[in-house]
Amino acid sequence: MSEAIELRISEDGRQRTVSATRGETLLDTAHRAGVEITATCGKRGRCRSCRCKVVSGTLPPPSVADNVQLGHEEVRERFRLACQTRLIDDTVIRPMPPKSEAGHQLLGGQAETTAMALDSGVQKLAITVEPPKSEHHQTSDIEEVMAALGDKLTTRDTRTDLLRDLPAKMRAKKGELTATLFRGKIVDIEPGDTTAQAYGMAFDIGTTSIVGSLLDLATGEQLAAVGMVNPQAPFGADLMSRIAYAQFNPKNLAQLRGKALNALNELIGQAVEKAGIEARHIYKVVVVGNTCMHHILLGIDVSYLGLAPYAPVVRDAQAIPAPDLPLKAAPSAHICTLPILAGFVGADAMACVLATGIYDSDEIRGLVDIGTNGEMVLGSKDRLIACSAPAGPAFEGAQIRHGMRGALGAIERVSIDQDVTCGVIGGEAAVGICGSGLIEACARMSDANVINASGAIKDKPGLPSAVSQRIHKGDHGQEFVLVWGSQGGKDEDITLTQGDIRQLQLAKSAIYSGVAMLMKEMGVGADDLAELLVCGGFGNYVDLPSAVRIRLLPEMPVDRITYAGNAALMGAQMATLSETELDRATELIGRIEHVALAARPDFQDLFIDGMGFGAPGPAVTEPEAVAV
């Protein structure tokens, strides 16, 4: 698949077409083509001047700056900041700089107000304090600091370690100090004025990978993005095997915990270096992750997370001083976790709810995080319900005969016409098939009548002969050759076996029937959904029409299915920048109802139904996205 795509810019009734590169920002692409879009803040996502509307084509997921500057409402209406939005496919945009509204323009280099409250809970205050001078006057060093902070301070409780070296700090720069408060409590005192340095970091600890984002707490600007494979992966690819490793074995739990702590320390180090800031100026670290990742990071016994009823040990949002976790790389920070809804609907799902704003939607929206553990939420401002379903590792290519990760040599695109054509990552000879390839292969095999509604591979009259020749009974039962051995990167044929298709059916039905269960519970059909938001890294690679074709996602028009990006990290970023958002998560926990699929007698039927691929033959063509 080529990286070259097209950006069309619609302005003053005419469209200009610019050849673009996947991953480039809208603004850079436009500027390259000589289209002027104002970027008052210098492309830092700190103002609204480069606002565009994505009028058709693929809607790129929002950035944290989009949520901060534009808010849920505009994000939903397909507005984006051109400087922050990276192209993922052919797109048509219309620049729509906001009218000069007071409060939304740059004033002194910084937006005065934003769509999302920038109230991180961190306050840095420059004060000048005289050390006690009179013997008569009864006071102490810290009281002088507290007096200067006035009512910003809501508690006199102070960690002892802040007192230890206070005398020297107070006398270092003629009493000039910067006191940092978190939630009204002193968390740091430094000589001099460091008020401009207030940073936060957001992390999404996934079972497979860990991603982080360093943010300027005052402006919401993203200063660095970092990520790595979760170093716990060698101890179990999916949640259940990770739990099994740590279960009733404190030493193994400690080992997994150490891996997670090391990863965060490492990523903070990388981010700080990229951004050129001091780690001691990171005051808030928000971590989201599924319940298992959350508990392991905190060192909490996960033994019973793996046993029905899969109850968490704690669900409340936590705020842990870095020395207590311990997180050495950000010594002044509080590590905050979002609340957990249920054992398998974790803080990551909460973060997705926060990020997508479905809690304040007038219409019913759904969100699906496709992964080894799928998490689904459905609802609107009136009611929210959630469930989880173990899809297993098929989407990651595991338990598939020629399955592999989405790496070089993986088949990720499949078309079937007179014969089969495969698109391979990196354009190399195919060595296997990844999850998104598997979905597309099954979609095209359904279209071509190679598999029937129940997923059976069957040679039928009327198939093109080149296609028909690919169906044969091999050592592993009925199978379909995607790439002949002579053409691929290995000697043997790359095939999909009947067993592979069964694995995919189990995985995709977990998601499909989970969403179906939520719709049943809510009493709505797919037609009633204003939008289905697909979250998580995997969603980025899935061809959405194919996902609908094989009934991984509910049968609904593809233009109402949106790729929402890493919504868990987005939610973590929002909670980092805004206590309002973090508090909202706690409030939402009380509102979201958990639907325990396994405990529902009516779920079995939905699951069996979800195994099917839908009628074979060419799929009904979906309508094009809304024209300009």
Place this chain on the structure above:
Amino acid sequence: MSEAIELRISEDGRQRTVSATRGETLLDTAHRAGVEITATCGKRGRCRSCRCKVVSGTLPPPSVADNVQLGHEEVRERFRLACQTRLIDDTVIRPMPPKSEAGHQLLGGQAETTAMALDSGVQKLAITVEPPKSEHHQTSDIEEVMAALGDKLTTRDTRTDLLRDLPAKMRAKKGELTATLFRGKIVDIEPGDTTAQAYGMAFDIGTTSIVGSLLDLATGEQLAAVGMVNPQAPFGADLMSRIAYAQFNPKNLAQLRGKALNALNELIGQAVEKAGIEARHIYKVVVVGNTCMHHILLGIDVSYLGLAPYAPVVRDAQAIPAPDLPLKAAPSAHICTLPILAGFVGADAMACVLATGIYDSDEIRGLVDIGTNGEMVLGSKDRLIACSAPAGPAFEGAQIRHGMRGALGAIERVSIDQDVTCGVIGGEAAVGICGSGLIEACARMSDANVINASGAIKDKPGLPSAVSQRIHKGDHGQEFVLVWGSQGGKDEDITLTQGDIRQLQLAKSAIYSGVAMLMKEMGVGADDLAELLVCGGFGNYVDLPSAVRIRLLPEMPVDRITYAGNAALMGAQMATLSETELDRATELIGRIEHVALAARPDFQDLFIDGMGFGAPGPAVTEPEAVAV
């Protein structure tokens, strides 16, 4: 000096005289003599049945049980619990069991109410908790615990380490748990019912010695008393040299801190072993000490404590979880400090104020803690003022030619008649003189006209010849021989030099002029003081009439001067047992005015006046204590 003393028991109009031993309790002495005094609680200080009044003779200092069961008012009126009170000298008591008052009698083995509130802030609650059972019901282990605790819990904040092993604990004994709250917050969770085990520990960290008391928080009973020499002593005998060692030298500060932490760990270990309890059931540790000891324990820089205006770094009462200090021996405890008034009027002085109850006295009372740093407080419920004065180490025998600690071989009693007679600790041959001996020697030398009002040693006409022979000019100027070399434990004479007397004058004037300054500030004379309470270990050994004779203490009738025992430890014990008392200390900080002696221009005159010993010749005989 013999240990044999007399206890006279006055009952029903007749007195029985019992030969007693110093340090024995009133109750044991009475029982030995066949005098029946009821001890309903089994001599544990947990009821009021053995109440006595000390009608004359030496009033023993109150125990913590006296303060708990009887309260300030009765303690002031010379009531004591016979089972807790140890004889220090000839004493006359009258048993006065309280009338059968509801609420003060033993009910089910425990007093229902006491004179002092037993509200330690520690609550242990036995609960039965079912682990979450339903997948539908959204909850977590800790939420089940919290629900069972109801409104006893005032915060949902929970230390992460309590969550870590909660799942196993919840499932260990069919959900039977004991949750321990401190100030409404969960601080421990254990399987089974351990509600009966709730302990606290009080410490007074003095410059010279550290003493501790293990208490049952439910009853106020003292379970063990422990003590040791402060292991920081080798790094400086007095405060200023201790500060100088740590000043601008974090490594030395850390070393001193380590010594203090080790001492507390060691003493807790000893106390726990004596009492046969588990250290994990100690939930509150109250530590008092002067500001320097306080700061060192907490690891706070003391550099500026040694420089005018001697300001502390922090004055507020602290409550530090044991892992944060760290105090390993009591892992579940909070370490609480009393507030500090000023640099040299520390948490120990606050504890003395609390213990003696002078803050609620109708009449004006004074308290004096005689030590290398003397602390003085004067006042009543209407006004309280305090000051400190550096007396230096003369009272500990330092900087005195033949000075020594109050150990075997030290002269502690001196009488002068036709010749000089010395009482030596242990009855052995004298090897030196201790602080209390020094005071008594000077008192008797004043009486005998060997020294004049300004402290000069002068041979005068009319002295007995044996006394006169003892005055001579030696290598160190004019001196007075207390013990001839032929009679003592060393070859040389044990003398008091003119220089020794000057050292004592400087030391005693620090105390005397400090009290005088407070009286001046308050506008009262010694006659206006209802009571002068002498606190601290040294006070135990000082002959009070001698201390008045040499003007170490103000000239007032000795029967209004009371030895209050280790009032600092008493205050710490009260704050351990009662949050009401601990809160009172914080409230009192706002009420006590600090008088900075060095900064007062009128202090110099008082200090010079305080150097004098008063008129030579026999002292006026003080009236006997109130008759029966």
